[in-house]
Amino acid sequence: MKAVVIGGGIIGLCSAYYLQKAGWHVTIIDKGNLNDNCSYGNAGMIVPSHFVPLASPGIVAQGIKWMFDSKSPFYIKPSLNLRMANWGLKFLQHANQKNVTNAAPYLRDLNLFSSNLYNELAAQPGFDFDLEQKGILMYFKTDEVGEEEIKLSEKARSLGLDAEVLTQKQAQLLEPDVELDVAGAVHYHCDGHLSPDKLVQQLKESIIKNGGDLRTNCTIIRIGTSNGKITKVQTDKEDFTADIFVMTGGAWLPDLAKMAGIKIPLMPGKGYSITQNDPVLKLQIPAILCEAKVAITPMGDRMRFGGTMEIAGINNTININRVKGIIESVPNYFPNLNVALPEKKDIWFGFRPCSPDGLPYIGKSKILNNLIIAGGHSMMGLSLAPATGKLVTEMAGNVPLSVKIEAFDPERFS
Ligand SMILES: Cc1cc2nc3c(=O)[nH]c(=O)nc-3n(C[C@H](O)[C@H](O)[C@H](O)COP(=O)(O)OP(=O)(O)OC[C@H]3O[C@@H](n4cnc5c(N)ncnc54)[C@H](O)[C@@H]3O)c2cc1C
Known part of the structure; x- marks a missing residue:
C-alpha cells in the first residue's frame, strides 16, 4: 500500500516514519530541502505543560x-x-x-502520548537527538x-x-x-527537550534507509480529485498517486487544502x-x-x-x-x-x-475519503509530532486510535 505524505516538516516526517513501520511504502514531497522549515530551528521543548x-x-x-x-x-x-x-x-x-x-484534556493526552513515543524513539538504533x-x-x-x-x-x-x-x-x-x-x-x-535538527536528520535517514522515497525541492501545484477521492498530486516535477494521502504543510496548509477544495483557517x-x-x-x-x-x-x-x-x-x-x-x-x-x-x-x-482556536487539525477528511490532514500545531508541533504521526498511521490502517481526537477535526471550521 502506498502513502504520499505532503510536506516534510516534523509532522510529515513522523507520519512517514510510523506509516513505514506499519508496512506502508511512503513518499514524502517537499518544496524545500527539509532544513528550511519551522521544524528545524525551533526551541526543541516537549511540553505537556502547554495545555x-x-x-x-x-x-x-x-x-x-x-x-x-x-x-x-x-x-x-x-x-x-x-x-x-x-x-x-x-x-x-x-x-x-x-x-x-475544552482544549486542556485533549492537549494533555496528546502531549503525554507523544512524550512516551519520544522515549521509545530515542531508544531505537540510529537515533540520538539529545x-x-x-x-x-x-x-x-x-x-x-x-x-x-x-x-x-x-x-x-x-x-x-x-x-x-x-x-x-x-x-x-x-x-x-x-x-x-x-x-x-x-x-x-x-x-523534556531535544535537538530538533538532529531529530529531523535522523528521521530522514531512517525513512530513506527503510525504502522511503524523499522528493525535495518538489512543489505541489495542484491536487486532482474525483468522486470524493484524491486522484493525484501534481508537482512542478511529476505527478504522484497513492492509496492514501497525508496532508501536512505547516504554515502552507491552507493553500494545500484549498487545492483539494477544503477550507482550513490558519x-x-x-x-x-x-x-x-x-x-x-x-x-x-x-x-x-x-x-x-x-x-x-x-x-x-x-x-x-x-x-x-x-x-x-x-x-x-x-x-x-x-x-x-x-x-x-x-x-x-x-x-x-x-x-x-x-x-x-x-x-x-x-x-x-x-489555528484560530489553538488546537491542531488531525483527522480523516469527510470530503475526500483517502485524505488524512495533520497540521496546525502552532507552538507545539515538535512536541506533538510523534503522537500525530502515530495517529495518522492508526487512521490509515483503520485501527482504534490511541487518544481521543474529536477536538482536532480538520474540517471543524468548514
Ligand atoms: C521560534 C520557535 C520556537 C518553537 N519552539 C517549539 C518548541 O519548543 N516545541 C514545540 O513543540 N514546537 C515549537 N515550535 C513550533 C514547531 O516548530 C512547529 O509547530 C512545527 O515545526 C510545525 O511542523 P510542521 O511539519 O507542521 O510544519 P513545517 O516544519 O513548516 O513543515 C511544513 C513543510 O511543508 C512543505 N510545503 C508547504 N507547501 C508545500 C507545497 N506546496 N509543496 C511541497 N511542500 C510544501 C514546506 O516546505 C515544509 O517543509 C517553535 C516554533 C518557532 C518558530
Whole structure:
C-alpha cells in the first residue's frame, strides 16, 4: 500500500516514519530541502505543560498593549486581507475560558502520548537527538505573573501533570552556573527537550534507509480529485498517486487544502531563534521567561534562545527589534548571561502553523475519503509530532486510535 505524505516538516516526517513501520511504502514531497522549515530551528521543548492554547482569556488585551511595542513578543498585524480577517474573528471567538477548558484534556493526552513515543524513539538504533527529560522551568519576576503561573500549576496538577512551585533559592540550586534574578519558578517535571535538527536528520535517514522515497525541492501545484477521492498530486516535477494521502504543510496548509477544495483557517506565526555554540554559561534545564515569552534550551553542547509570535503572513524579513527584544530580556532573568546580537545570517526564523482556536487539525477528511490532514500545531508541533504521526498511521490502517481526537477535526471550521 502506498502513502504520499505532503510536506516534510516534523509532522510529515513522523507520519512517514510510523506509516513505514506499519508496512506502508511512503513518499514524502517537499518544496524545500527539509532544513528550511519551522521544524528545524525551533526551541526543541516537549511540553505537556502547554495545555493552554494561544486563544485564551487575556491574550487579546495583552496583544493590543503589545501592538505598540516594537520589541514585544506577540504581534498581530492589522490587515484587510480576507484570510487574516477570517482567522482573527475566529481567534477572538475562541480567546475565552471555555476554549481553554475544552482544549486542556485533549492537549494533555496528546502531549503525554507523544512524550512516551519520544522515549521509545530515542531508544531505537540510529537515533540520538539529545533527548532529556529534566522538565522545564517557567521563571517569573512579577507578583502578577507569579500568581498566574502558580494558579496554572494548580490546574496542571489537577490534570495529573507533575508541576512544582519553587522559590528563587530552590530554583537557584538547580542552576548553579547562572545567577537568577527572579521571584520564583514552576518546574514542570513532565516536560523534556531535544535537538530538533538532529531529530529531523535522523528521521530522514531512517525513512530513506527503510525504502522511503524523499522528493525535495518538489512543489505541489495542484491536487486532482474525483468522486470524493484524491486522484493525484501534481508537482512542478511529476505527478504522484497513492492509496492514501497525508496532508501536512505547516504554515502552507491552507493553500494545500484549498487545492483539494477544503477550507482550513490558519495563519503563520513567525518566531526567531539564535543558537550559541559552546556557550560559556549553560543552563541545566530549559527555561521559559514568562513575562518576556522567551524560551532558552540547552541542546547538547549548544544553547538556543527563541521567541516572538508575529502573525503577519509569510515574509522573509527579519524584524531586528523583535530579535533584540528576545536578547535583551535574558539578563533581566539571568544577570550574568549575556547574548550578543548575531548577524542577520545567523538569525533563524520559522512560521508556526497557528489555528484560530489553538488546537491542531488531525483527522480523516469527510470530503475526500483517502485524505488524512495533520497540521496546525502552532507552538507545539515538535512536541506533538510523534503522537500525530502515530495517529495518522492508526487512521490509515483503520485501527482504534490511541487518544481521543474529536477536538482536532480538520474540517471543524468548514
Ligand atoms: C521560534 C520557535 C520556537 C518553537 N519552539 C517549539 C518548541 O519548543 N516545541 C514545540 O513543540 N514546537 C515549537 N515550535 C513550533 C514547531 O516548530 C512547529 O509547530 C512545527 O515545526 C510545525 O511542523 P510542521 O511539519 O507542521 O510544519 P513545517 O516544519 O513548516 O513543515 C511544513 C513543510 O511543508 C512543505 N510545503 C508547504 N507547501 C508545500 C507545497 N506546496 N509543496 C511541497 N511542500 C510544501 C514546506 O516546505 C515544509 O517543509 C517553535 C516554533 C518557532 C518558530
